[in-house]
Amino acid sequence: MTFFKEFTQLLKKNIRDYGMYIALFVIMAFFTIATDGIFISSRNISNLLNQMGYIAVLAIGMTLVIVIRHIDLSVGFLAGFLGAIAAIALTNWGLPVWLVIPMVMVFGILAGMVTATTIAKLGIPSFVATLAGWLIYRGALLRATLKTGTIIIPNDAFNALGNGYIPDFPMENFLPGLHKLTLLLGLIASILLVISEINSRKKKIEYEFEVVSKNIFIVKLIFIVILLYAITYVLAGYNGLSWTAVIVLLVTLVYQFITTKTFLGRHIYAVGGNPEAAELSGISVNKITYVVFGSMGMLAALSGMLFASRLQSATTTAGTLFELDAIAAAYVGGVSSAGGVGKVTGSLIGAIVMMSLTNGMNLMGIDISTQYMVRGAVLVAAVVFDVATRKQRK
Amino acid sequence: MNFPILEMKHITKEFPGVRALDDVSFRVEREKIHCLVGENGAGKSTLMKVLSGVYPNGAYEGEIYLDGELQRFKNTHDSEEAGIAVIYQELTLVPEMSIYENVFLGHEIRNGVTVDINETIKQTIQVLDKVGLKINPTTKVKDLGIGKQQLVEIAKALSRDAELLILDEPTSALNETDSENLLGLLKDLKKQGVTSILITHKLKEVIAIADKVTVLRDGLSVVTLDPEAGEVTEDSLIRNMVGRSIENIYPEREKSSNGEVVFEVRDWSAYDPRRGRKILENVNIKLHKGEVVGITGLMGAGRTELALSLFGNTENYHIDGEMFIDGDPVKLNSPGKAIQSGLAYVTEDRKGNGLILIQDVKSNITIANLKRVLNYGIINENAEIKHAREYSDSLNIKTPSIEQAVLNLSGGNQQKVSLAKWLYVQPDIMILDEPTRGIDVGAKYEIFTIMNRLLSEGMSIIMISSEMSEILGMTDRIYVISSGRVTGELETSKADQESIMRLATL
Numbered sequence: 001m002t003f004f005k006e007f008t009q010l011l012k013k014n015i016r017d018y019g020m021y022i023a024l025f026v027i028m029a030f031f032t033i034a035t036d037g038i039f040i041s042s043r044n045i046s047n048l049l050n051q052m053g054y055i056a057v058l059a060i061g062m063t064l065v066i067v068i069r070h071i072d073l074s075v076g077f078l079a080g081f082l083g084a085i086a087a088i089a090l091t092n093w094g095l096p097v098w099l100v101i102p103m104v105m106v107f108g109i110l111a112g113m114v115t116a117t118t119i120a121k122l123g124i125p126s127f128v129a130t131l132a133g134w135l136i137y138r139g140a141l142l143r144a145t146l147k148t149g150t151i152i153i154p155n156d157a158f159n160a161l162g163n164g165y166i167p168d169f170p171m172e173n174f175l176p177g178l179h180k181l182t183l184l185l186g187l188i189a190s191i192l193l194v195i196s197e198i199n200s201r202k203k204k205i206e207y208e209f210e211v212v213s214k215n216i217f218i219v220k221l222i223f224i225v226i227l228l229y230a231i232t233y234v235l236a237g238y239n240g241l242s243w244t245a246v247i248v249l250l251v252t253l254v255y256q257f258i259t260t261k262t263f264l265g266r267h268i269y270a271v272g273g274n275p276e277a278a279e280l281s282g283i284s285v286n287k288i289t290y291v292v293f294g295s296m297g298m299l300a301a302l303s304g305m306l307f308a309s310r311l312q313s314a315t316t317t318a319g320t321l322f323e324l325d326a327i328a329a330a331y332v333g334g335v336s337s338a339g340g341v342g343k344v345t346g347s348l349i350g351a352i353v354m355m356s357l358t359n360g361m362n363l364m365g366i367d368i369s370t371q372y373m374v375r376g377a378v379l380v381a382a383v384v385f386d387v388a389t390r391k392q393r394k
Numbered sequence: 395m396n397f398p399i400l401e402m403k404h405i406t407k408e409f410p411g412v413r414a415l416d417d418v419s420f421r422v423e424r425e426k427i428h429c430l431v432g433e434n435g436a437g438k439s440t441l442m443k444v445l446s447g448v449y450p451n452g453a454y455e456g457e458i459y460l461d462g463e464l465q466r467f468k469n470t471h472d473s474e475e476a477g478i479a480v481i482y483q484e485l486t487l488v489p490e491m492s493i494y495e496n497v498f499l500g501h502e503i504r505n506g507v508t509v510d511i512n513e514t515i516k517q518t519i520q521v522l523d524k525v526g527l528k529i530n531p532t533t534k535v536k537d538l539g540i541g542k543q544q545l546v547e548i549a550k551a552l553s554r555d556a557e558l559l560i561l562d563e564p565t566s567a568l569n570e571t572d573s574e575n576l577l578g579l580l581k582d583l584k585k586q587g588v589t590s591i592l593i594t595h596k597l598k599e600v601i602a603i604a605d606k607v608t609v610l611r612d613g614l615s616v617v618t619l620d621p622e623a624g625e626v627t628e629d630s631l632i633r634n635m636v637g638r639s640i641e642n643i644y645p646e647r648e649k650s651s652n653g654e655v656v657f658e659v660r661d662w663s664a665y666d667p668r669r670g671r672k673i674l675e676n677v678n679i680k681l682h683k684g685e686v687v688g689i690t691g692l693m694g695a696g697r698t699e700l701a702l703s704l705f706g707n708t709e710n711y712h713i714d715g716e717m718f719i720d721g722d723p724v725k726l727n728s729p730g731k732a733i734q735s736g737l738a739y740v741t742e743d744r745k746g747n748g749l750i751l752i753q754d755v756k757s758n759i760t761i762a763n764l765k766r767v768l769n770y771g772i773i774n775e776n777a778e779i780k781h782a783r784e785y786s787d788s789l790n791i792k793t794p795s796i797e798q799a800v801l802n803l804s805g806g807n808q809q810k811v812s813l814a815k816w817l818y819v820q821p822d823i824m825i826l827d828e829p830t831r832g833i834d835v836g837a838k839y840e841i842f843t844i845m846n847r848l849l850s851e852g853m854s855i856i857m858i859s860s861e862m863s864e865i866l867g868m869t870d871r872i873y874v875i876s877s878g879r880v881t882g883e884l885e886t887s888k889a890d891q892e893s894i895m896r897l898a899t900l
Contacts, residue, residue: 207776210795262771263764269753270761276747279708280739281762281815282730340752 003215010212016389020334020349023382027353031360039360042237049235050162052355053244054079054306058326059333059347060255061299064292066330067272069339070119070126072293073323074133075300078111080319081137083304084144087151087314090158097157105301111137112297113290120286134323142316151314162310165239166246178233179240186232190225197221244306248348251299255344268292273340328375329354332382336390353378397462399424399558399589400445405456407440407449414440415454418615420608422558422591425584429600430593432610433635433862438593441610442560446480447473460558479551480560483567483694485543487550489536494518496535497550521549524586525579540671541572548579552588559583560591565599566694569671577603595692597628597899609634628896636862636891644867645839647846655721656854657681657823662715664703664878673699673711674878679856681823686845686855688869688886690862692898696878697858698742701827705739706732719823733762738821740812742828742858748812751801755793756782758800758811763819785814789844806837813844824848827858842868862891876900 011018031039038044058075065072082104089100111133118129145151153159169180197217204211211217235241259265270278271288279285303322308314333350335342357378361371400422407415415437422428432438444454447467458465460476467473470480487496494511497518503510518531525545535543544564551559561580565573577599580590594600600607607619607626616634619625658681664674673696681687691697703711706729717724719735726732732739741748749758759782760767767778782796789810793803800811809829816824826845830838845855845868859865865872865886872884874897882897 203776207779209779261773261775263768263773264771266757266761266764266773270750270757273750273752274747276708277741277750278761280705280729280741280747282706282728282733283761284728284730340750 003213006213006216007219010216016334016386019385019389020332020346020353020382024349024353024356027356027360031356031363035360035363038363040234042234044359044363045231045234046238046242048352048355048359049248050242050244050310051359052351053162053248054303054310055322055325055329055355056248056348056351057251057299057306058303058322059329059351060251060344061296062323062326062330063333063335063342063344063347064255064259064268065126065296066327066335066337067268067340067342068288068292069272069275069337070289070292071327072115072126072130072133072296074115074130074137075296075303075326076319076322076324077134077137077141078108078297078300078319079304079307079322080314080317081141081144081304082108082111082301083308083318084141084151084314086158086305087153087308088144090153090155091151097155100158101305104305105298108297108299108301108304109294110297111300112293112295115297116290116293119293120289137319141318145314145316149316153308153312153314158305159309159312161243161247162306162308163312164243166241166243168240177237179236179238182232182236182240185241186229186236189232190228193224193228194221197224244310247302247306251302252344252348259344264291269340325354326351328379331386332379334382334386336386350382397459398422399461400591401459401462402441402445403457403459405441405444405454405458407444407454414613415444416613418456418610418613420615421618422589423606425587425589426605427580427584427590427592427603429604429607430591430610431595431597431600431607431631431635436610436635437613438610439562440613442480442562442591442593445473446470446478446560474554474556477555477557478560479554479556479558481544481547481551481562481564483563485540485547487535487543487547490534492532492534493522493529493538493546494531496546497521497531497553499550501554517553518549521553522546524552524583525549526575526582539572540669541568541575544568544572544576545579548583552583556588558589558591560593562593563595563693564592565594565596567669573599595899597631600631601626601628607631611635628899629892632892632895636895644864645843645846647849649870652683654683655680656683656719657856658718659704660716660718662700662703662713662717664699664711664713666699666709666711672878674703677715677875677878677880679873679880681854681856683854684849684852685871686849686857686869688865688872689856689858689875690860690865690872690894690898691875692860695875695898697860697875698827699878700875701739701742701825701856701858704732705729705737705825733819733821736822737825738762738816738819738823739825740816740827740829742831744808744812749800749808749815752799754797754799755786755791755803755811756796759785759796759814759818762815766818781818785818786811789814789817790840804833804837806833806840809833809837809841810844813841817848821853823854823856825856825858828860829857830859830861830864838864862894865894866891874898 028040058079062072085107086100086104089095089103090097115129115133118124119126166181171180174180201211201217259268267283267288270281270283271285275285304319307318329351330342330347332353333346335347354375357375358371361374398421402418402420405415405418418437418441420441430438443449445458447470450468451466465476488499494515498514503513503517515531522529522531525548527542527545527549535546538546564576568576580592580603583590604621604626609616609631611634619630659677659679662674662677663672666673677700689697689700702709703713704717706726707713708729717726724735726735745751756779760778764773767774767781779796786796791810791814792807800808803811829841849855857869866889869886872886872889872894873880874882874884874894876898881900884893
């Protein structure tokens with residue numbers, strides 16, 4: 001088979017998986033041209049990633065919620081409320097950062113468990129149960145900020161979560177203007193990636209599984225490495241990797257691992273794919289519901305803290321509409337509301353796509369009314385694409 | 395000239411791969427109760443769907459005449475207009491609406507743009523009177539028992555001036571008093587000029603009420619019998635329903651049972667709170683090691699309900715009774731526990747609750763026993779692929795690869811994936827629910843061969859099936875159930891289709 005033929009065939013077969021990346025690429029290219037390169041500048045990309053951090057973690061949690069055929073509308077104000085709790089814990093209670101962060105995440109898990117109880121045990125539709133949560137957490141946020149209004153957080157370590165960057169080697173003359181630790185991390189990441197890809201291909205050959213031809217494989221590796229390094233280089237050109245980006249990357253890696261490599265992930269997708277069959281296969285649908293909503297609550301806590309840290313304060317309106325941004329990101333990322341379909345990485349890309357749209361249109365000076373309409377159109381287009389490619393496969 | 399109210403001529407209806415009706419002719423005289431009987435899958439429901447326009451004109455061959463006039467129904471609305479009303483087993487009432495709203499649903503009596511509620515209630519009382527129901531028409535349907543709901547459904551049909559009433563298994567969900575009431579009503583309606591076609595499995599009802607009986611078998615109309623000529627007896631009906639030889643599609647097997655009881659239920663009763671009635675009553679079943687026990691019965695007898703109640707009771711029935719595995723009493727309150735205790739359940743509805751269609755063959759095979767490929771909670775993908783391949787190969791599953799989504803496979807291969815999934819849990823006892831439904835003869839033979847192999851390896855099998863020929867061909871012993879009760883236990887060597895049918899229609 002010729003190289004080109006195989007390439008187009010692969011593209012056709014996996015259009016669903018690659019579609020999003022292509023869309024992201026097109027969007028980025030468009031804004032880069034439209035803004036004379038400002039969009040792709042180090043400073044802007046770094047900013048963009050920090051802006052989307054708190055939505056991205058929510059979108060990752062929401063992916064699993066939608067995969068098991070539920071929805072969670074309460075996470076926006078839950079994030080806002082828990083962000084306020086973190087602020088109060090740091091300022092009023094005087095607790096240290098290393099305690100506050102895990103503590104608030106545990107609160108998030110508990111909140112998720114309460115939601116799961118109403119859904120799994122009491123049989124309330126998740127839309128209604130979490131709409132109630134939306135109201136309750138909104139009230140709780142207002143109550144928490146009642147006396148003081150906005151709570152200023154005077155804690156540098158905490159505020160670094162949303163604004164800080166990883167430190168660098170103290171070598172001013174070597175590679176001036178570039179963030180050296182970021183470059184090093186990028187190098188390590190690409191090496192690890194190449195090794196793991198080669199290993200997995202080797203094993204597949206050992207087991208006599210079908211693999212792509214060597215040429216395609218090499219092209220794919222080169223492409224990924226260039227892409228990874230391009231991103232690293234762009235980031236290194238400003239302040240390097242931000243703590244927000246590190247957190248999002250970690251969450252993505254952990255969730256990607258759990259969903260693709262562990263029994264828990266298998267069980268989650270089985271429950272989403274066919275709950276009756278999953279139950280009869282010995283999987284407790286209730287248990288999975290608890291796990292997924294618990295994880296959603298935990299990520300809502302993380303999202304709330306990222307946002308509070310970014311603003312260096314907890315505000316009375318923190319978390320407004322986060323849930324809808326997260327849901328939109330998940331759908332753009334290829335999650336199916338029919339259940340059982342959707343990738344964590346897809347939702348991350350979805351979040352980046354949506355944030356790129358906002359960011360790019362801001363740079364172009366497009367007014368906010370048009371921005372909302374464009375984002376709405378992109379959401380519809382993404383889902384239409386998804387439905388169309390699924391039909392085609394059948 | 396006096397035409398019959400209905401005449402269907404040379405009706406042929408084909409589905410991909412199956413001829414459901416083959417040149418069937420069916421004639422119903424005015425103001426008679428005409429019973430339609432036959433085995434499961436004989437074509438009764440298909441014939442009625444052709445008549446009622448579910449299959450539109452052109453989707454079948456043949457002609458339908460009402461009162462001598464040729465009819466071409468494009469949909470069910472057309473047949474309703476022509477005076478045909480079908481009452482399905484699953485009632486089509488809206489539970490949250492009142493009786494009068496249901497009776498005139500879709501044919502509301504209007505007063506300008508608003509519904510004339512007073513007139514509606516007045517007319518509802520009139521039709522309720524016709525079916526002998528004295529009840530406030532503003533009562534919500536969900537507050538009625540199933541017997542009264544059925545009467546409301548008939549009242550709904552009468553309100554539309556139906557002349558030909560088709561009832562599909564109307565008494566299968568009713569208790570005896572309600573059944574008698576219903577049959578009495580049909581006789582009354584006959585006097586008022588309404589003709590009824592009654593599809594039923596209960597031969598006693600047929601003998602009690604029929605003015606004419608037509609027997610369908612394998613999509614052919616076998617015979618029409620006249621009770622007045624003394625042609626309708628239980629024997630004659632059963633003979634006509636099953637009268638064919640069993641094709642030789644059952645592989646030979648050495649009987650290997652050694653008499654040790656591996657599984658037993660005693661006085662097993664189940665109450666379904668959603669249906670509000672008992673679905674199983676005092677069921678006693680024993681399974682010996684290396685044996686195939688058949689459980690058979692007609693539609694709605696409680697076969698699948700029995701399996702679900704045994705396998706972890708996912709439907710939350712209220713259960714009474716005891717279960718023993720290898721002589722030890724067990725309580726299986728979840729499928730996980732049932733699997734641990736050595737049970738496996740290959741479901742009847744592989745698409746509904748058996749397989750995860752959007753996932754690939756590999757994931758479906760391993761899902762019920764992922765433990766076998768786990769290392770500290772992490773899936774060993776290579777081992778998983780290897781295992782899935784072994785099972786896929788040993789069952790001869792025809793798929794381009796084990797990474798293929800199950801929804802792309804044929805029915806027979808899907809069924810084999812379902813079998814592989816349950817073999818992967820390495821059970822001692824397998825419950826197979828309709829293992830050959832919707833698959834072709836070749837795949838059936840393969841499944842039977844696999845069953846024989848498993849038996850020789852020491853497994854024991856409970857085979858639930860409505861196909862009598864395969865029950866007779868594959869089992870050692872047979873339990874026949876009817877209305878949730880075991881009405882008989884037979885040695886397969888001494889059983890035949892007629893003796894089973896007799897017990898199933900009790």
